[in-house]
Amino acid sequence: MNQKAELARIQQQAAEWLIRFSEPEEDEAARAAEWQRWCEQDARHERVYHQMQQLWSSAALTPATTQRKARPQRFLSLALALGVVGMLASQLPYRYWLADQRTAIGEIRRLTLDDGSILTLNTDSAVNLHFDTRQRTVELVQGEAYAQVAKDPAGRPFVIRSLQASAQALGTRYSVREVGEETRVHVEESRVRVTAQGDPAVSVDLSAGQQVSLTQYALLDDVQDGVAEAGWLHNQLVFENAPLSEVLDELRRYHRGVIYLDPRDRRMLDKLRFTGVLPLDDTGRALSLLSHSLPLSYRQPVDAVALIGSKK
Known part of the structure; x- marks a missing residue:
């Protein structure tokens, strides 16, 4: 079975589990144990399930839960779940699996980069690293990354880039997180220049203790002051x-x-x-x-x- 067909099979199974968890069952413990066995069969099972769960939520769909569905209703719910995933298939985890560095759900990993900078990846995160004689770029594929930036003798800029924004260090410590269609940047030390990917004119410099959220084309709100250090680091x-x-x-x-x-x-x-x-x-x-x-x-x-x- 090729990779595309295999992923489609896993998606269908995950959709079935979405429907099952939306319904009451007499033996919840047995259902939970069965679900855990399914997750243990293949590392992709749990990840695709969570991806589909997020897509379902982002589409503002909630399965009915008042009583056990008749068979035609269950097939309709399943078709709807698969349809949502089909429309948003680009969000499924191909890029995650191909990333240079990644963390599993519940894992936090600290990486020392070639330039001496330290990058900490939060749970379920992935990055690609693009370091050469001209640049130090961290491509945030998904999730959240926290950087402690080392000074570079060659003066190469250090940038964390997401789909929505680029955040260039003008100092040392900051984090970047992708949340759906937005990116959040939080600065702990010195300054960071944040620029929207779709419009370079949308740019703001953040100082220590400041945070901002933006889409590919616009700031979502004013710069927030007094943001505490990211607790997940501890x-x-x-x-x-x-x-x-x-x-x-x-x-x-x-x-x-x-x-x-x-x-x-x-x-x-x-x-x-x-x-x-x-x-x-x-x-x-x-x-x-x-x-x-x-x-x-x-x-x-x-x-x-x-x-x-x-x-x-």
């Missing part, structure tokens, strides 16, 4: 009055499996907000701490699957 996620949905989305980036929110409780749980610090290197412990801080129930029938609902 295996922490820091939240201040964050909606529960945002907290769970961040934890999903580091959880090697599924964090499943009971859809019957979604409307009530969407009102909850959280302030505090959670560990990112143990998402099970993070979810347990979260359930003690908020009126949540938390169960983990197997390591890879976490079930979140309201506390009865």
